[in-house]
Amino acid sequence: MLKKLGKKIISKNAKNWFYDFYSELIRENHREKSLMREQEIQAVELEEKHLKNLIFLPNRLSLLEKLSKGGTVEIGVDTGSFSKLILEYNKPKKKHLIDTWDSQRYNQYKKNIVGEKFKKEIASGLVEINLGYSTKVASHFKDDYFD
Numbered sequence: 252m253l254k255k256l257g258k259k260i261i262s263k264n265a266k267n268w269f270y271d272f273y274s275e276l277i278r279e280n281h282r283e284k285s286l287m288r289e290q291e292i293q294a295v296e297l298e299e300k301h302l303k304n305l306i307f308l309p310n311r312l313s314l315l316e317k318l319s320k321g322g323t324v325e326i327g328v329d330t331g332s333f334s335k336l337i338l339e340y341n342k343p344k345k346k347h348l349i350d351t352w353d354s355q356r357y358n359q360y361k362k363n364i365v366g367e368k369f370k371k372e373i374a375s376g377l378v379e380i381n382l383g384y385s386t387k388v389a390s391h392f393k394d395d396y397f398d
Contacts, residue, residue: 295386315340322398325349327385329357331365338372343398346378349385 308314311333318324318341325347328334334348348369352362365380372378381388389397 312336319398323347323396325381325385325389325397328361328365330361331368334365335368338378344377346372347381347388347397348378349381349383349388351384352382 306317308317315336318337320341320343322341322343323345324337324341324343326334326337326349328348328350331348334346337343338346348365350357350362350365352359362380362382366373369378369380373380
């Protein structure tokens with residue numbers, strides 16, 4: 252009986268050690284990827300002119316009232332729920348859906364959801380998916396392209 256109990260304790264300790272080791276390995280990998288992403292995203296220093304017309308909004312739906320109708324917009328997407336609201340409420344002439352979809356939180360699965368959700372709009376040319384960080388993707392467009 253004591254021998255069996257000893258094996259269970261050793262086995263349990265080995266499992267705990269492996270779990271702790273594996274969890275730390277995953278956390279370290281996540282930290283490294285996060286640091287790499289931070290280095291990829293360009294930091295922008297804010298100046299007084301950037302804050303001159305700043306408006307605080309109580310929620311995202313209030314933003315829809317402020318956006319122009321019929322314009323050209325871009326947005327970080329996630330699964331596209333808010334993007335869908337922008338299309339319905341503001342009826343832009345062109346919408347660029349920008350996201351990296353290359354992290355644990357924003358991943359290929361979510362990109363597939365967006366592709367399916369906007370299938371008709373993508374086919375018609377109303378919506379275009381742009382892969383990457385918005386800070387980099389936006390630099391490929393002319394100044395004043397977006398409303």
